[in-house]
Amino acid sequence: MKILMVSMPTLHFFRWTDQLKDAGHEVFWFDILGMSGYVDKLDWVQQKVGWKLKYKYPGRTFLKKSFPKLYQFIQRFNERKTVEVFEKYLQEVNPNAVHSFAMQISCVPIIDILEKNKHIKWIYSSWGSDMFYLNSVNLLEIQVRRVLKRVDYFISDCHRDYKIAENYGFKGRFLGVFPGGGGYDFNLFDNDIVKPIKERKIISIKGYQGELGRCLQVLYAIKKLEDKIKGNKVVVFSADIEVVHYIEMLKKETILNIEYFEKEKFLPQNEIMKLMGKSLIYIGNSVSDGIPNTLIEAIVMGAFPIQSNPGGVSSELIKNNENGFLIENPEDNLEIESLIFKAISNDKLLEQSFEINQKDVKPKYELNFIKNKVVDLYNESLN
Known part of the structure; x- marks a missing residue:
């Protein structure tokens, strides 16, 4: 099976994904932020990284720190749109399932695409305050309800959030409670x-x-x-x-x-x-x-x-x-x-x-x- 992981680059995500090594699945990763370089720890995963910028011009860091408004203006023309890049990559991979980690970061930006591709199973893992305190992660209830209506499977690090997800209209299958970064050696x-x-x-x-x-x-x-x-x-x-x-x-x-x-x-x-x-x-x-x-x-x-x-x-x-x-x-x-x-x-x-x-x-x-x-x-x- 082909599984397309959608996440920002974090240690917890790397540890979780590494559990699938040698499990018989073909695993892909779409870095939702688009700024990461190749991650050696996941060298067995096919990675879509570093896609965000059209031009990696010198002095970007200095410009961002010293002239933030000018930097933001330039970035309006220099950044590729997440939804367009993701849709193209989704078609290229043609996965059996998409697994998103954290709602505001990895679900909301791609909901339009997955609503158009309902034949693809969608797994969502909640992190931190995704369900409990929406304001802290810049989520609106209407966004949460829309994502949970489309999501097929839900994973959480606690039982509390599954109950909250049900209250927001989730009717898919709960796959269980797991630590966000997997187990410990x-x-x-x-x-x-x-x-x-x-x-x-x-x-x-x-x-x-x-x-x-x-x-x-x-x-x-x-x-x-x-x-x-x-x-x-x-x-x-x-x-x-x-x-x-x-x-x-x-x-x-x-x-x-x-x-x-x-x-x-x-x-x-x-x-x-x-x-x-x-x-x-x-x-x-x-x-x-x-x-x-x-x-x-x-x-x-x-x-x-x-x-x-x-x-x-x-x-x-x-x-x-x-x-x-x-x-x-x-x-x-x-x-x-x-x-x-x-x-x-x-x-x-x-x-x-x-x-x-x-x-x-x-x-x-x-x-x-x-x-x-x-x-x-x-x-x-x-x-």
């Missing part, structure tokens, strides 16, 4: 990386701030707990600029041992996994998300998760007070402070959570376990 992370609870002295925090992220509320709580957590190191990764500024202030005004990695200085996934393998506690806080990949990574690597619960999504993975804590109000730093204190004050709970997550949760995210299920879902839906 635990052979890469031995016992030297997954530390026992007694050897862990790190509190790791996801540093997203802005419309959805609420890292600052976590740091407000951390500041109040500085005397109680002084034996631990605080590590903030993917830190937005507001978070960086606040951490610099904390360094001057508190005794906290705190380190950060800026969002722009991308921390590779393997490094995040290693960090989680040494972390006593992981904290992720936002007002909207699906099941965050970093939450999964924290759990499988043994960190005690404290995670916000927008729309009840995190409760699909965390049983409150058993294998983690749920933040019910991501804006309430007092609630977050209380949860952090309860965690660091209860060694028995931390040990219990570690055992539950390692024994019961981790195996569900093993690479080959997920891969086999993914291959099966393609085989069943395309036959």
Whole structure:
């Protein structure tokens, strides 16, 4: 079978697609943004990349940064239209199925074409806030309903979003809940990386701030707990600029041992996994998300998760007070402070959570376990 993947270039997409290697399908990728170069990691996939610009003139980056209005004017004439390039490529490939990842990016721009080609099966994978918080991804309800009316198959990273999709009129087949980037190869992370609870002295925090992220509320709580957590190191990764500024202030005004990695200085996934393998506690806080990949990574690597619960999504993975804590109000730093204190004050709970997550949760995210299920879902839906 021919499968045409439609996505922007991301690590999660690459990992998901790589599950189909040697599965017997002919796989193609249309980079919906059209700016990516050839991706060696997917050298077995036929790739439609780098199609967006008609002319790659020198000095584009400087012009975009220094004279944005002039750059935008030039680009009106220098950029190919997504719908035209996609339609031509669709006809060239003539796939049995199209699989789009993320609605606003990879479904809405091509809906006109797929409505004209209803004989082609369409699979849609929702990411992040696609279903839960439309405004955050610039989606209108009319767009969502139109896409879901045409989509044949739906994949999500949580059960919450399938229920929301049904409310928006989806009547196709739900293929199940899967982590957005597929499973994890635990052979890469031995016992030297997954530390026992007694050897862990790190509190790791996801540093997203802005419309959805609420890292600052976590740091407000951390500041109040500085005397109680002084034996631990605080590590903030993917830190937005507001978070960086606040951490610099904390360094001057508190005794906290705190380190950060800026969002722009991308921390590779393997490094995040290693960090989680040494972390006593992981904290992720936002007002909207699906099941965050970093939450999964924290759990499988043994960190005690404290995670916000927008729309009840995190409760699909965390049983409150058993294998983690749920933040019910991501804006309430007092609630977050209380949860952090309860965690660091209860060694028995931390040990219990570690055992539950390692024994019961981790195996569900093993690479080959997920891969086999993914291959099966393609085989069943395309036959």
